[in-house]
Structures are given as C-alpha cells and as structure tokens.
Amino acid sequence: MxxxxxxxxYWPVTLNDALEYEPLQTNKKTQVAIIGGxxxxxxxxxxxxxxxxxxxxxxxxxxxxxxxxxxxxxxQFCNDIMxxxxxxxxxxxxxxxxxRACKDAVxxxxxxxxxxxxxxxxxxxxxxxxxSTEQDLPKLKKEFEALSACGLDVEFWTPEQIEAHxxxxxxxAIVAHGDAEVNPFQFVNAVADAAARAGLEIHENTDVxxxxxxxxxxxxxxxxxxxxxxxxxxxxxxxxxxxxLRGKLIKAExxxxxxxVTGVQHDLQSWHERYLVWETARPYLYMRTTIxxxxxxxxxxxxxxxxxxxxxxxxxxxxxxxEKMQALFPQLQxxxxxxxNGTFGDSRDSLPFIGADPSWSNVYYCLGYGGNGTVxxxxxxxxxxxxxxxxxxxxxxxxxxxxxxxxxx
Numbered sequence: 001m002x003x004x005x006x007x008x009x010y011w012p013v014t015l016n017d018a019l020e021y022e023p024l025q026t027n028k029k030t031q032v033a034i035i036g037g038x039x040x041x042x043x044x045x046x047x048x049x050x051x052x053x054x055x056x057x058x059x060x061x062x063x064x065x066x067x068x069x070x071x072x073x074x075x076q077f078c079n080d081i082m083x084x085x086x087x088x089x090x091x092x093x094x095x096x097x098x099x100r101a102c103k104d105a106v107x108x109x110x111x112x113x114x115x116x117x118x119x120x121x122x123x124x125x126x127x128x129x130x131x132s133t134e135q136d137l138p139k140l141k142k143e144f145e146a147l148s149a150c151g152l153d154v155e156f157w158t159p160e161q162i163e164a165h166x167x168x169x170x171x172x173a174i175v176a177h178g179d180a181e182v183n184p185f186q187f188v189n190a191v192a193d194a195a196a197r198a199g200l201e202i203h204e205n206t207d208v209x210x211x212x213x214x215x216x217x218x219x220x221x222x223x224x225x226x227x228x229x230x231x232x233x234x235x236x237x238x239x240x241x242x243x244x245l246r247g248k249l250i251k252a253e254x255x256x257x258x259x260x261v262t263g264v265q266h267d268l269q270s271w272h273e274r275y276l277v278w279e280t281a282r283p284y285l286y287m288r289t290t291i292x293x294x295x296x297x298x299x300x301x302x303x304x305x306x307x308x309x310x311x312x313x314x315x316x317x318x319x320x321x322x323e324k325m326q327a328l329f330p331q332l333q334x335x336x337x338x339x340x341n342g343t344f345g346d347s348r349d350s351l352p353f354i355g356a357d358p359s360w361s362n363v364y365y366c367l368g369y370g371g372n373g374t375v376x377x378x379x380x381x382x383x384x385x386x387x388x389x390x391x392x393x394x395x396x397x398x399x400x401x402x403x404x405x406x407x408x409x
Contacts, residue, residue, distance in 0.1 A: 004239070005070040006307040007314055007340030010261040010296075011185035012069055014121075018189045021063065021196070024203040024227045030056045032388060033221055033231035035208050037063040039071065040366040040377040041237035042188050045202070046112070046195035047381035053388065055200050056229060057192075058221070060207035064188040067239040070342035071184035071374065072259055072298050074276050074288055076127055077103035078176055080371045081350035083146045084139070089349060090405050094398050096150045098351070101395055103152060105378040106180055112378075113182060116190040121183030121291050125276050130162065130173035132281035137171045140280055144174050153177040165272040168328045179276055181288050184374065217361065233388050237366040237380075253346045254305035257283075258317040259298040261290070262325075263334035268293060270331055277328075285324050295332060297321045301344075308341045315339065345369040348406055352376040354383055355400035364388070365401060 032048050034041045037059025048055040059065075077099060079086070086095040113122035131137045144156045155175040163169040196202050210222040211234065221229040268274070268289060278286040283301035290296060300317050308314045318339040326332060346369055347353060353367040354376065364384050368376030379395065386393040397403065 003307055004066050005340050005342035006309055008338045009069050009340050010294075010338040011071070011073075011183060014183055015186050015189060018062075018064075019193055019196075021059075021202040021204045023205040023225065024056075024058065024223055024229070025225075027228045027230075028056055028201070029230045030054045030201070031231065032056070032233045032235060033058065033219070033229050034235045034237055035221075036237035036239060036366075037061075037192070037202065037204065038066050038068040038237065038239050039064075039184060039188050039374055040239065040368055040380060041235070042192045042195065043112070043377045044235060044237055044366055044381045044384060045200045046191050046198070047385050048388070049195055049199045051385050051389070053385070056231070057200060057202045058206045058208055058223070058229070059202070059204050062204050063192045063202065064185050067342065067344075067373070068184050068188050070259065070340055072286070072288065072296050073121070073182045073184045073374075074286065074371075075106050075109055075180040075182060075374055076176070076276065076372060077106055077152065077178060077375070078127065078129060078147070078174075079350065080346070082139070082143050083150060084143050086350075087146065090398065097394060098398055099147075099150055099152065101379055102372060102375050103178055105375045106178060108378050108382075109182070109374065110180060112191065113187060116187075116194055118186065118190045120187040120190050122180060122187070123182075123274075123291075124178075124180050125274060125288070127176045127179045127276040127278065128157075128162075128166070128173050129176065130170040130277070130279050132279045132284075134171045136280040140172055140174060147174065147176070166328070167270045167330065175275075181276065182374070183291075213360070219362065233362045233364065235364045235366055235384060239367075253303070253348075254343055255301050255303050255346065256305065256307055256341055257298060257302075257344050258300045258314070258321060258341050259296065259339065260318045260321045260336045261338040262295045262297075262322070262332070263337045264293045265289075265295060265332050265334045267331060270329060285321075287325060287328075294334070294337070295325060295329075297325045299324070305343060307343060314341050317341070344371075349403075351399050351403075351405065352380070353399065353401050354380040355396060356387055358400075358402040
C-alpha cells in the first residue's frame with residue numbers, strides 16, 4: 001500500500017468511535033463494485049444506493065484511512081486553475097459550466113452533511129482570495145469579472161476593506177460567498193455509516209489484486225484472500241494511487257504538501273467570520289479554523305511524490321507555515337500541535353479525471369486530482385451514477401479521461 005502521509009494527523013483524533021467493517025469473506029454478485037473507501041468511493045457508494053444500484057465498496061485498509069485523513073476540509077467553488085485560465089483552455093461555456101457545477105457540489109455536500117445524524121463540522125464560510133503581490137492584482141480583477149459573469153456570488157475588496165476586516169493589508173482580494181468547511185474524517189465515516197444502513201455493502205481490509213472481464217461482459221474482481229466479486233460495473237476511486245491504473249491510462253503529477261494544526265487559539269476575533277483564506281501565489285498558502293478554535297495552515301508544495309520522513313526536515317516546513325500564519329495574524333500564538341505531509345495529485349489541465357475508461361467497457365474512474373478533491377467527489381458521484389444508468393451528464397465531455405484539453409497543455 002502506497003504511503004500517502006507522514007507525521008501526526010489531526011482529524012482521526014476527533015472521532016473515537018469509527019465503525020469497522022468486516023473483510024470480504026464470501027463471493028459476491030453486484031451491479032457496481034467500488035474499489036476505494038475514501039472520500040470519493042464513499043460519496044459515490046452513498047449516491048449509488050440512493051439511486052437503487054446494488055453496490056459493494058472494497059477498501060484495502062480502513063474507510064477514510066488514506067488521503068481523506070490528510071484532507072484539510074476546505075470546500076470551495078473556485079479552483080486551483082482560475083476561471084479566466086480555464087476559459088482560455090476549454091472555452092467560456094464549458095469553463096463556466098464546470099465552475100457552476102463546483103458551486104452546486106458544495107450545496108450538495110451541505111445537503112449530505114445535514115442529512116447525517118452526526119455533526120461532521122460542516123459550516124458555510126466565505127473565502128478571501130488575496131493578491132500575493134501587486135503584480136497579481138490585474139489578473140485578480142479580471143478573475144473577479146469572470147466569476148461575476150458566471151453568476152457566482154463574489155465581491156472585490158480594496159486594500160482598505162481588507163484591512164478593515166483583517167489584521168493585514170493586501171493590494172486586493174476576491175471574497176467568494178457560498179464556500180464551506182467540514183471535518184473530512186467525521187464526514188466520510190458518517191456517510192459510510194448512513195450508506196451502509198441504506199444498503200451499501202462495505203468491506204475493509206479487502207485488497208483487490210486482479211480484475212478481468214468475463215466472456216459475458218461482466219467484471220470479475222479477485223481479492224488477496226481468494227474471494228471473487230462479479231460486477232456489472234467497476235469504479236476505481238483510488239485517490240492518489242495512479243499505479244492502480246497500471247500506468248496505461250493517466251499521467252498525473254504527484255507532489256507533496258505540508259499542513260499544520262495549531263493548539264486552540266485564545267482569541268480569533270480578528271479573523272473576520274472565520275473566512276477561508278488563500279492567495280494567488282503558486283504554490284499557495286491556505287488557512288481555515290476549526291470548530292474548537294484551532295487554525296489549519298497548508299502549503300509549501302514540493303514536486304516530490306514521496307512524503308517526507310525526516311521529522312527534523314518536516315518540522316522546518318511546519319515552522320515556516322506557522323511563521324506565515326503569524327505574519328498575517330500576529331495575535332495567534334498557540335503552538336503547533338499536529339503536523340503532517342501528504343501526497344496530492346495534479347492533472348496536466350488542472351481538471352479531475354472522472355468518467356468511463358475509453359477502452360474498457362463499464363469501468364469508470366473517480367480521481368479528484370487538485371485542491372478541490374471533496375467537491376470533485378460529489379460531482380463524480382452524480383456523473384458516474386448517470387453513466388452507469390445510461391444517462392447523459394453535462395460535464396461528461398469536459399472531465400472524461402480522454403478529453404481534448406489534455407492534448408493542449
């Protein structure tokens with residue numbers, strides 16, 4: 001199993017009673033088999049059973065135990081690739097369609113969170129997207145105009161407005177309304193529990209080691225312990241583990257990023273309405289607060305796939321993140337209590353890979369590469385459900401695995 005993070009994670013300590021699911025012990029037949037029990041697989045599983053599809057989800061470790069544990073829980077409709085750049089890449093119509101779909105996905109995530117019996121830390125937040133340098137300001141203003149033309153709820157703040165709301169001054173910022181935050185570990189575990197009660201069959205510690213197509217067109221999955229699953233459709237929701245695709249389908253860049261979570265802050269009054277905060281620089285710094293008053297800070301991305309093992313080197317990055325936070329919020333003095341380093345993926349065109357395998361009938365992929373992985377997971381659940389049921393989806397051509405935009409970047 002690929003190592004996806006090192007360090008001390010925060011989210012798992014917020015849930016003491018996560019349910020466990022038995023490994024697969026007998027052969028099964030199902031309409032849909034999902035390989036992967038993280039954010040993507042679990043949201044897809046919940047959507048599938050809600051739409052009447054018999055579904056088995058197979059996770060070789062524990063539900064929410066991979067990239068989900070290192071997810072920082074920011075839910076935003078703005079993407080790593082600005083709308084203006086996406087328009088240049090795929091055209092205004094498709095770019096606007098994709099951005100509006102991201103906004104709708106945040107709304108759907110809220111609906112899902114509100115339907116759960118447990119509080120999973122879902123809170124609506126606005127985002128402050130500030131210009132890292134004066135040179136970034138013209139492009140940021142152009143981005144604001146594009147977002148407004150797309151019908152999204154945004155404002156443009158001047159340096160004076162920023163300074164009136166925060167303890168720092170920047171040359172300009174977009175304030176986006178309609179974003180949110182969530183505890184990703186609690187959310188995935190609660191969604192899995194609710195979906196299991198609704199009919200999703202979940203098996204942890206079940207490693208799929210072989211996948212073949214039978215003469216009748218059905219798919220046969222074999223597990224490490226010798227069990228077989230016969231499925232009409234197979235969905236790979238394997239997160240940032242592209243070797244699962246046998247190197248034949250997708251070339252994505254895998255990098256590593258660093259995150260800290262502070263102790264509980266004494267006073268967050270200067271943090272206006274607990275906005276999500278990020279910047280135009282690439283790689284970018286991003287910050288959010290937690291329900292109990294901590295601050296989550298991430299960034300310092302490096303073009304290296306393997307998580308950093310040296311505690312000393314990782315702490316150097318962690319202290320740099322703390323310094324960046326305190327440069328913006330000098331009054332925040334609580335020390336680092338959790339810090340980790342995790343793998344994340346980017347596609348060449350900064351869009352997720354969601355859709356059918358171009359050359360393998362009834363095999364699909366749900367790979368939410370980029371900073372909006374949770375939002376992409378919700379998009380994927382709806383899109384793949386449509387494809388499996390033989391229905392069309394407006395985003396299918398935009399984010400399919402053999403899309404034209406991949407050849408232009």
